[in-house]
Amino acid sequence: MSSPRRTLAVVYDKGAAGPREICSSLTDLADLVFLTVDTAHARSMSPLLAEFGAVLSVEGDAQRTAQLLGAHCPDGIVTFSETALPLTSEVAHALGLPFHSPSTVRLLTDKHAQRSRLRDLLVDPTRSVLLDDASRWREALDRVGLPAVVKPLRGAASRNTLRIDSAADAYQLLANVLAAERNSGALQPVLVVEEFLAGSDTGASGDYVSVESVVCGGTVEHAAITGKLPLIPPFRETGQYWPSGLPSAQQKAVLDLASAAIRALGIDGGITHTEIKLTDRGPRIIEVNGRLGGWISELSNRTGHPDLIRAAGRIALGEQVHCTLFDSDQTFFQHYNLAPLAGGRLESVVGVRDVRRIPGVTAYRQLVRPGTALQPGITTCQLDAVIGRADERDDMHAMIETALRAIQFQFSSPSGDLMRVNGLALRDEVNRRARHELHLKGSTTLV
Incomplete structure (x- = not known):
């Protein structure tokens, strides 16, 4: 007699795994129930998720969400999204399902709390301090030293993460990051300033x-x-x-x-x-x-x-x-071309066939379609992925360099100017120049 089919809840939002990856790995393991949070990405993926299981929209607080999910009698709950960790933990706790505890999730998502715990338990001594007012920059740097790294208390994909190299730059840079966090929706933005690890x-x-x-x-x-x-x-x-x-x-x-x-x-x-x-x-x-x-x-x-x-x-x-x-003995690799920090619009991509013909390159995935508007800022935005395998580490680096020479991107800048660059120029020139300009102009468009 076969065992009864189990039910696995997946709290879904943009994260480390997409719908097809999740479903191909889990559909034969259990019946799937998806909890989708109220974001544009999750809403756009709901029709695809519905092909593989029930889809429930998160309603109200975690307790209400747990009641909604409880009707499906889940045997487990999981998420692959950083932003969904707190909700997943609260729902798991309400339903008695195993997952990271709420206290552990706080340590995983609060960068300063995590640093403090690791210091207190003598795991890692890296210094850090909280900052919500740029005028306190001197106190912060006295505690962590220079150079330093500033980042949001909670965040992913290198959002608003910058290096402070001198006291002369500190106030303006911290004020810019706080303003950028405020502009992105944080009512009371809090930053972590921490020791730079060389x-x-x-x-x-x-x-x-x-x-x-x-x-x-x-x-x-x-x-x-x-x-x-x-x-x-x-x-x-x-x-x-x-x-x-x-x-x-x-x-x-x-x-x-x-x-x-x-x-x-x-x-x-x-x-x-x-x-x-x-x-x-x-x-x-x-x-x-x-x-x-x-x-x-x-x-x-x-x-x-x-x-x-x-x-x-x-x-x-x-x-x-x-x-x-x-x-x-072989090296399996991925390389991502990144969007320019200055933003603009991706107009075209040329050379994809040439990249795919490179010996050792096994796949090329275009992640941003031509015609897509690219937001300015320092959050990591991957345009594509070059995927391959090499017999030697040096061969991997050579393949990537060859691919970067072959792929050509055309962007229109925010001012309307057209710019055509290959992957090497995009990596070595465009991003450095854009970072320099953002820093000098004191731009608050840092996300």
Whole structure:
């Protein structure tokens, strides 16, 4: 006699996994019920989600939402969206379902609270301070030192995240970020000013990694260390790859730090994504995220490693999940071209066929359609993804350079001027110039 079919609730909004990824990984595991929050993205995805399960619009507070979901008798609940973590936790708590506790979610989504907990438990000593008034800039910098990093108390995708290099720039820059947060809807914006972590010399790669972990019943196991490509200023991600290629001693130090941080934050179940800076004094925590990392499911599925979306669903349903650390002689990579900081409009993309013909490139995904208006600001906006596999790390970098030369973007600027650049120019010139202009003009359009 077969076991009764289980029901898994998925709280959906824009995040690390889209509808097709989620559904392809979870539909044979359980009947799906989607809770969609009231955002333009979630509303636009509702018809697609409805092809795979019931769709419930979030109504009112978490208690009302829990009552609405309770009628479907869910056996578990999960989310892949950073912004949906608090709601998911509250609904899970109301229905007695396993998920991050409300106190843990606060530590995962409040950057200052997370820093404080990691300091208090001697996991990571990085200094940080809260700031809601730019006039207090001197006090903040006295506590964290220079250079420093400023970011919103809550946020993702590098939104309004900037570096402060001198006291002369501090007041204006902090005032700009507070104004940008206010303009984006925050009634009482609060910033975190924290110590800048200087990365080691890592050559052509980025000076940080992320650790993808599976936590089940309080046991932490690591699925992968994700190597990173260099950031575009100020802190925008351009790509990642498996495996990281770290030396064994450094790899152990990174994994030990990730494990300690996960335990310190009280995470006893789910998938985590821990970003770690590689410094000359050893690895340091950038931040711990209580959900799947962006584009990580593509890597896990393409490499044949266990499906991490499915792992998240299984943990939510109370199953035991185990994993081993990914390793391979080949390098599996993703590279993202990013929108100009100055915004404008994407008019055309040329050279896609040439990119797809590059040996080792296995896919090209266009993420923004021509004709799309691009908002100015420093939030990471990916135009596309170049996906491939290389036998050697140097081969990966060469493939990416070849792809960047082949792909051509045409933008119209906010003033109406046309600009045509390849991926190299977009990476090396346009973004630097736009960042410089935003900083000098004191623009508040930073998001």
